[in-house]
Amino acid sequence: MIKGWLAEGEIMRKTPYYSYVVGELPKGCQYCVRGEKLVLFVTGVCPRNCFYCPLSSWRRKDVAYANERPITKIEDIIEEAKIQEAKGAGVTGGDPLARLTRTVDYIRALKEEFGSKFHIHLYTTGILADKKALSMLYDAGLDEIRFHPDLFEPSSKFLNREIENLKNAFDFNWDVGGEVPAVPGFEDRIKWFAGILDKWGGKFLNINELEYSETNLRNLLNRGYKPVSNESSAIKGSLELGLRILEWGERNTSLNYHLCTAKLKDAVQLRNRLRRMAKNVAKPYMEITEDGTLRFGIAEYEDLEELYKFLIEEAEVPREWLYINWEKKRIEMPIEVAEELAEVVEGDVKFYIVEEYPTWDRIEVERIPLN
Ligand code: SF4
Incomplete structure (x- = not known):
């Protein structure tokens, strides 16, 4: 079905990593698919409580990990990055901005150790991304910032503030983009967000195929979402929704888009990271x-x-x-x-x-x- 759909539109490329792209792959993703990004989990603390949040219960606390390694001191991060031969890091959580000083310290330490070319991107809800926080991240050397606003909670109390803070991010010389899951039923909201990014000069929108985890499965089932099959954690209708947004985006905006599939994470990103680590351990x-x-x-x-x-x-x-x-x-x-x-x-x-x-x-x- 997807193949036929693509042949008809012919407006996007399928990447060698089982994902889809319009324009160019966001820089953070380029490193990630090659397994070159350290996953730097700064804290499990997050001001939001999304129904699709995949975090396991032991990660929803104020804990920090470099890949799977618990962080007790900065050297743990450096050691893990060396084992992986990482060329960059994806700073994630929770919301890393819920522990801003820690996040800034980690970014600075990585840049000091590995140099300015070590590419660092960060995910945030945007709730805490005021001008001061953004300028601290920028000064520490952050290269790319990805906003994940509260699009899927129709009466969200956070969305306005998140979008206001997104605007502030364009005052700095880094790549600004969005990253959201393709939650079936929310096509218009995702397009609305893409439109804002486009209008303000955003670089990309990265859309993740929605997947279930042990933690979010009950919530997803309760809302009527179902897995694609017994063998896959992907949610039915998510991939198709992502493809429709890419097609629409290509025609109506000048953003770059990446549709990151469940298969990419499992068969490409993880595998490449493991291979890089294996030869060193x-x-x-x-x-x-x-x-x-x-x-x-x-x-x-x-x-x-x-x-x-x-x-x-x-x-x-x-x-x-x-x-x-x-x-x-x-x-x-x-x-x-x-x-x-x-x-x-x-x-x-x-x-x-x-x-x-x-x-x-x-x-x-x-x-x-x-x-
Ligand atoms: S913003 Fe991310 S970490 Fe926070 S609750 Fe939502 S999915 Fe989980």
Whole structure:
């Protein structure tokens, strides 16, 4: 259906990243799709409470993360950016402006460490984006600011102030754009916002395909929204709405548009980021998969010291092939070594091949038992 629709209009390009663009891709997005943007979550605090907010409950607090790594000090951010070989950062939340000093400190620290070319964009509701806040962000080196006004709450008490503050953003020499989810039923409101951005000299509107998360699913179902299929988190009608807005925008405004799909985030952005990180965190006994995950062998046993001694002295495994991971209570090793040992070692030792994300939280995505 979408293909046919495109062929008829032929007014937008499908990107190699499963997204759609009119004009040029916003600069922040260019880095993001290549996995080069550090996701800098400054705080979960937000003055709004959108029904579609995807934030998990443990992130709706005043917590800060650089990608998956909790931030306790500025150096945590720098270290994470180095592991990712990041060339920029997307500052997000919550609303980062709810913790303005922290946000400014983080932006400044990144610019100082990585130089002025390190591209930083920031998302905000706009509620707190008064002239003083904007000038602090600008002075810290922010390159791009994206407004996400309260378009989907018809009697919003925030919208007027958000739009007034959006106007202030044009007093600075940075890229100003909008970023909103494509919520079916709100086509006119999104077009209205695009029209304002266009009139005031905005650079782009980035539209996200609406997705459900564990947190917002109930709200979305209650309002009649449904997932596209059992395999996808995308919401029915959102992609089509985004495409209609792009078509309209191409004809009626001079803004650049990007329709960022659920598939882009999952299959392109995350994968590219993982691949960049994997090569910097993989230990010699780990394989890096096409998806950027790490695969290796492990042995589990209640007494790790005893097992380590046994593997070296009895099974004659070279020391350099074994790594005791105390935190995860296991001994890690090359896959071939785990496979061979699984055939000969008897008793309660369990051998597996595991596959993990190369992220700070090392989420395990697969575990294959070998014995
Ligand atoms: S503005 Fe963003 S972070 Fe705040 S409630 Fe809405 S979706 Fe969540």
